[in-house]
Amino acid sequence: MQHRCNDCHMPYTIHKDLVHNTLDKMTKKGWEYYDFKCPHCKKTNRIPKEQLVHAAPTWEYEAEE
Numbered sequence: 001m002q003h004r005c006n007d008c009h010m011p012y013t014i015h016k017d018l019v020h021n022t023l024d025k026m027t028k029k030g031w032e033y034y035d036f037k038c039p040h041c042k043k044t045n046r047i048p049k050e051q052l053v054h055a056a057p058t059w060e061y062e063a064e065e
């Protein structure tokens with residue numbers, strides 16, 4: 001997915017695998033937001049789970065146990 005940094009306004013790509021891994025982690029922990037770090041200015045960008053789910057329509061939570 002493409003995300004535009006809230007701070008420096010430079011767009012950057014969050015790889016699909018990372019989106020999927022992050023959604024797994026968030027679902028397990030019950031988090032509604034995740035803090036991604038901008039590769040340009042290193043500032044934290046808080047992205048809501050809803051936006052990640054929208055960017056990964058094939059994602060489904062698979063419980064490990």
Ligand SMILES: [Zn+2]
Pocket residue numbers: 005006007008009010038039040041042043
């Ligand atoms: Zn930035």
